[in-house]
Amino acid sequence: MRCILLMLLLLSVAGGAPRKRVLYVTATAGFRHSSIETSHDVLQEIAERNGRFDVVVTEETSLLTASSLRDFDAVFFFTSGELPLSDSQKSDLVAFVRSGKGFGGVHSATDTLYTWLEYGNLIGARFDGHPWVQKATVRIEDFLSPLVGELAPGFAIVEEFYQFRDYDRRRLHVLASLDPDSVDLGAPGVNRNDRDFALAWTQSYGDGRVFYCALGHFEETWRDPRYQKIIEHALSWLVKEDILIPYDFSTSGTRPSKLPGPPHPRHPR
Numbered sequence: 394m395r396c397i398l399l400m401l402l403l404l405s406v407a408g409g410a411p412r413k414r415v416l417y418v419t420a421t422a423g424f425r426h427s428s429i430e431t432s433h434d435v436l437q438e439i440a441e442r443n444g445r446f447d448v449v450v451t452e453e454t455s456l457l458t459a460s461s462l463r464d465f466d467a468v469f470f471f472t473s474g475e476l477p478l479s480d481s482q483k484s485d486l487v488a489f490v491r492s493g494k495g496f497g498g499v500h501s502a503t504d505t506l507y508t509w510l511e512y513g514n515l516i517g518a519r520f521d522g523h524p525w526v527q528k529a530t531v532r533i534e535d536f537l538s539p540l541v542g543e544l545a546p547g548f549a550i551v552e553e554f555y556q557f558r559d560y561d562r563r564r565l566h567v568l569a570s571l572d573p574d575s576v577d578l579g580a581p582g583v584n585r586n587d588r589d590f591a592l593a594w595t596q597s598y599g600d601g602r603v604f605y606c607a608l609g610h611f612e613e614t615w616r617d618p619r620y621q622k623i624i625e626h627a628l629s630w631l632v633k634e635d636i637l638i639p640y641d642f643s644t645s646g647t648r649p650s651k652l653p654g655p656p657h658p659r660h661p662r
């Protein structure tokens with residue numbers, strides 16, 4: 394009893410609530426980005442800076458079981474290809490998210506697990522090539538979102554910009570998209586003619602939360618403070634912690650009075 398009291402005292406001295414836990418999975422069965430190693434460091438730095446969650450990195454998929462996931466509040470993917478997940482691991486991950494936990498991914502997290510149909514629903518869309526590797530403009534669509542609003546109205550960045558299929562913005566909450574005027578829509582590999590190239594979104598999945606951001610190809614992207622902000626806010630949101638924003642939007646003066654609508658569809662030329 395005395396021992397338990399001592400532990401409780403130590404816990405309260407140490408700051409109370411235990412930190413949330415994110416399982417960061419960077420197993421790859423297809424293309425492996427060199428930025429994955431940088432991302433390991435960056436996520437640890439973000440977790441340290443934030444102080445409300447820890448990030449556990451794994452290069453394997455063996456922790457994706459119901460019993461291991463009990464120790465985590467969110468799973469975050471930077472994977473590729475057909476990961477060796479058993480049927481029970483797949484249903485465990487789905488049950489984990491549906492029960493109210495978080496699932497997120499960046500970049501090639503949409504270029505993975507094509508043979509598992511439900512995964513497409515979980516992450517929200519499927520990779521359909523990257524017609525552009527260049528500097529282009531990321532347009533913030535939800536100026537009021539605590540995940541990305543801080544970066545409104547948008548920013549230019551050098552990236553490998555993805556295009557998606559099995560994508561429908563009516564099913565997702567699109568946070569940011571590629572400004573179609575900042576790229577050549579006639580470039581080889583462009584398959585969409587609706588000018589709708591979402592780059593970040595959230596959605597509900599059962600009682601759980603899902604986040605995806607298409608950026609993350611280059612090491613420089615991971616080192617970019619604007620990208621780190623999006624990732625930090627997303628991880629906080631996924632583990633249901635408050636999002637720490639260093640200033641008050643209402644007085645920043647940078648927020649436009651009119652919120653942007655969805656991009657206007659344009660008929661094929």
Ligand SMILES: [Zn+2]
Pocket residue numbers: 426500501553609610
């Ligand atoms: Zn890439």
